[in-house]
Amino acid sequence: MSEFIVHTIPGSPFARAVLATLEEKGQPYRVVPIAPGGLKSEPHISRHPFGKMPVFEHDGFSLYETQAILRYLDRILPSPALTPADPKAAARMDQVMNISDWYLFQGVGNVIAFERIVKPVLMGGTADEAAVEAAMPAAHTVFKELGCLLGGQDYFAGEAMTLADLAVSCQMGFLAATPEWAPLTAANPNLVAWLTRMNAQPSMQATTWEKVSAMAKAA
Numbered sequence: 001m002s003e004f005i006v007h008t009i010p011g012s013p014f015a016r017a018v019l020a021t022l023e024e025k026g027q028p029y030r031v032v033p034i035a036p037g038g039l040k041s042e043p044h045i046s047r048h049p050f051g052k053m054p055v056f057e058h059d060g061f062s063l064y065e066t067q068a069i070l071r072y073l074d075r076i077l078p079s080p081a082l083t084p085a086d087p088k089a090a091a092r093m094d095q096v097m098n099i100s101d102w103y104l105f106q107g108v109g110n111v112i113a114f115e116r117i118v119k120p121v122l123m124g125g126t127a128d129e130a131a132v133e134a135a136m137p138a139a140h141t142v143f144k145e146l147g148c149l150l151g152g153q154d155y156f157a158g159e160a161m162t163l164a165d166l167a168v169s170c171q172m173g174f175l176a177a178t179p180e181w182a183p184l185t186a187a188n189p190n191l192v193a194w195l196t197r198m199n200a201q202p203s204m205q206a207t208t209w210e211k212v213s214a215m216a217k218a219a
């Protein structure tokens with residue numbers, strides 16, 4: 001029987017996208033926790049030379065970079081398909097996944113969610129208000145663009161959920177818990193409705209921070 005392992009610290013939105021994809025595929029998996037402060041040292045640094053999470057393993061095949069992992073899972077576990085067959089819809093999915101990594105996480109999520117949630121909850125610090133404020137113009141641009149791309153569709157690439165919805169919802173879930181969510185979504189109620197739809201998915205319900213923490217404790 002194949003073994004699927006995800007190395008992460010509970011709470012990582014990138015790891016959650018991998019876990020939610022495994023859940024969508026109905027594939028059992030194991031969460032192996034990375035020791036606190038262990039990202040940049042052995043044994044993790046040998047698995048991921050850039051010292052990030054998650055790292056994925058399938059029967060000895062080790063892979064990092066979340067998009068690569070999500071696409072690998074969609075290729076080897078084809079049902080249900082999480083990539084559209086239509087080339088234009090697939091390109092939209094790819095575009096939104098890159099927006100998620102490059103503009104939603106970098107400079108927005110990794111500042112606002114870090115300052116508002118990770119720093120106070122995990123590090124006992126207080127938010128750097130100036131850093132949050134400085135991130136808001138880029139955040140508004142990302143939300144406006146994602147709101148536009150979603151438009152009146154149920155999901156980013158059309159009427160079926162794809163890898164893009166899983167990637168973005170895991171990042172946005174964090175931002176939804178910050179005071180910045182209301183101003184960021186004021187002009188984009190479609191994003192709020194979409195996130196509510198995503199959060200109701202069994203795959204998202206199964207991979208909340210609390211649930212992943214419990215999986216990590218049981219490992």
Ligand SMILES: N[C@@H](CCC(=O)N[C@@H](CS)C(=O)NCC(=O)O)C(=O)O
Binds near residue numbers: 052054
């Ligand atoms: N490009 C990587 C990004 C992963 C990433 O940035 N993960 C964050 C956690 S959500 C991380 O490892 N942060 C710890 C650090 O930067 O030291 C991917 O797609 O997997």
